[in-house]
Amino acid sequence: MAHVLIxxxxxxxxxxxAFKLTQSGHQVTAVEDGMAALRAxxxxxxxxxxxxxxxxxxxxxxxxxxxxxxxxxxxxxxxMITARSQExxxxxxxxxxxxxxxxxxxxxxxxxxxxxxxxxxxxR
Amino acid sequence: xxxxxxxxxxxxxxxxxxxxLGLLIVGNRLVRRHRERRRERIAAPxxxxxxxxxxxxxxxxTELLNRLAETDRRTWAALEPTLTALLGKVAGGxxxxxxxxxxxxxxxxxxxxxxxxRSAARRGRAAQVLGQLSHRPAAPSLxxxxxxxxxEVRLAATRALGRCGGPEAVSxxxxxxxxxxxxxxxxxxxxxxxxxxxxxxxxxxxxxxxxPLARAVAIEVLGATGVVSRTSEIARALRExxxxxxxxxxxRALGRLGMPEGxxxxxxxxxxxxxxxxxxxGAGALGTLGAVAAxxxxxxxxxxxxxxxxxxxxxxxxxxxxxxxxxxxxxxDDSGGPAAAQARAVLAESAVGAARDDVRAEVAL
Numbered sequence: 001m002a003h004v005l006i007x008x009x010x011x012x013x014x015x016x017x018a019f020k021l022t023q024s025g026h027q028v029t030a031v032e033d034g035m036a037a038l039r040a041x042x043x044x045x046x047x048x049x050x051x052x053x054x055x056x057x058x059x060x061x062x063x064x065x066x067x068x069x070x071x072x073x074x075x076x077x078x079x080m081i082t083a084r085s086q087e088x089x090x091x092x093x094x095x096x097x098x099x100x101x102x103x104x105x106x107x108x109x110x111x112x113x114x115x116x117x118x119x120x121x122x123x124r
Numbered sequence: 125x126x127x128x129x130x131x132x133x134x135x136x137x138x139x140x141x142x143x144x145l146g147l148l149i150v151g152n153r154l155v156r157r158h159r160e161r162r163r164e165r166i167a168a169p170x171x172x173x174x175x176x177x178x179x180x181x182x183x184x185x186t187e188l189l190n191r192l193a194e195t196d197r198r199t200w201a202a203l204e205p206t207l208t209a210l211l212g213k214v215a216g217g218x219x220x221x222x223x224x225x226x227x228x229x230x231x232x233x234x235x236x237x238x239x240x241x242r243s244a245a246r247r248g249r250a251a252q253v254l255g256q257l258s259h260r261p262a263a264p265s266l267x268x269x270x271x272x273x274x275x276e277v278r279l280a281a282t283r284a285l286g287r288c289g290g291p292e293a294v295s296x297x298x299x300x301x302x303x304x305x306x307x308x309x310x311x312x313x314x315x316x317x318x319x320x321x322x323x324x325x326x327x328x329x330x331x332x333x334x335x336p337l338a339r340a341v342a343i344e345v346l347g348a349t350g351v352v353s354r355t356s357e358i359a360r361a362l363r364e365x366x367x368x369x370x371x372x373x374x375x376r377a378l379g380r381l382g383m384p385e386g387x388x389x390x391x392x393x394x395x396x397x398x399x400x401x402x403x404x405x406g407a408g409a410l411g412t413l414g415a416v417a418a419x420x421x422x423x424x425x426x427x428x429x430x431x432x433x434x435x436x437x438x439x440x441x442x443x444x445x446x447x448x449x450x451x452x453x454x455x456x457d458d459s460g461g462p463a464a465a466q467a468r469a470v471l472a473e474s475a476v477g478a479a480r481d482d483v484r485a486e487v488a489l
Contacts, residue, residue: 012206012209012210012213013213015171015175016175016178016210016214019175019176019178019179020178020179023179104213105212105213105214105219106213106214106215106216107214107215107216107218107219108178108214108216108218109216109217109218110215110216
């Protein structure tokens with residue numbers, strides 16, 4: 001079981017991802033903006049962060065850069081969530097230090113598999 | 125001279141208007157927030173079942189589907205905006221489950237009826253739902269909605285037709301480009317592209333449309349969807365169409381189609397004397413086409429008096445590959461002048477880009 005942090009300003013997506021990951025046996029912390037995500041990552045022992053790229057205020061990319069710049073969270077695995085129309089963001093996401101990305105629309109089952117795959121990669 | 129009393133009175137009226145407007149805005153927001161919270165409260169008891177359905181395996185869905193389909197009208201109305209939004213956000217088994225839920229509830233039939241609603245919001249939402257459900261029988265009604273008096277509804281109908289329309293929707297979409305109730309060309313283009321290969325024969329009829337905008341959109345769609353069988357007609361449009369916007373779209377499409385027949389008309393389009401916009405797009409299209417035979421004419425354009433044409437030609441040479449790069453290097457090694465400057469600038473940009481790609485590859489690995 002891992003502790004997964006989800007940051008997405010879209011309540012439907014946030015709830016769906018949280019539900020699926022809880023169902024898969026993970027502990028979940030869900031927040032709706034970048035600042036709260038950063039706080040949660042620093043205050044808790046998080047094993048993986050799922051960040052929506054486009055969030056008002058601090059974007060997922062900014063959060064990822066901040067996480068990488070802090071020693072405590074520098075190696076935290078990060079998966080970015082982006083819409084199909086913003087696929088150009090993927091490249092920028094990798095440059096910001098993301099480990100993987102998920103494109104909306106996505107299947108909850110695929111999302112869960114991606115989370116497991118990234119967690120397994122880190123454990124190895 | 126205006127008396128102080130009149131000025132004071134005018135200021136007071138202005139202040140009152142600002143205050144009333146402010147109150148109206150705040151009031152409107154409060155009402156909206158209240159409605160949203162009420163909707164969330166009504167939908168809350170079934171929201172868990174909905175999330176469970178979206179995450180369930182196929183053999184576990186039936187009971188959940190039945191339970192959700194039997195919810196009362198009030199709860200369904202509160203849940204529906206969430207369902208519509210989720211249709212565009214989830215894929216795979218979750219999306220299939222949502223579509224089945226709509227079918228069980230008979231929501232597609234309700235949405236078709238809502239297309240004639242007096243409320244523009246309902247008409248728009250109904251069009252959105254029918255598009256998301258790819259409900260083909262609704263296409264004729266959606267075609268009629270392209271002439272709706274509300275621009276948002278016209279846009280929703282256009283998008284929906286892109287998802288559930290067929291060849292018969294093409295002429296309606298092309299007609300929707302004109303008149304006082306026009307739909308933005310970008311939306312029509314996207315819808316026509318989404319219709320897929322079966323509609324491309326109908327799109328090609330747009331090449332003969334009397335309106336230049338319809339011809340331009342048809343050409344763009346044929347180029348974007350790679351209908352190479354129409355290369356000669358698009359080449360003719362580049363050579364002969366009286367409208368510059370159509371010729372520009374034809375040049376871009378010929379580059380995308382990548383057929384050898386596109387080379388000669390494109391080379392003619394970049395010659396001096398042609399409109400600058402056409403020469404620029406033509407030069408770019410020669411790069412996209414990737415024909416080695418275009419390197420000589422593009423190299424000549426490096427010294428073009430119009431710096432935009434010259435810069436586009438330089439980038440096009442780079443796109444062509446080693447032969448184009450050799451032409452750029454030769455121009456850069458030359459003693460000087462605008463051609464050498466353009467070539468050096470593009471080669472330097474390319475070197476920076478390559479270094480950035482190396483860094484990205486390292487990060488990705």
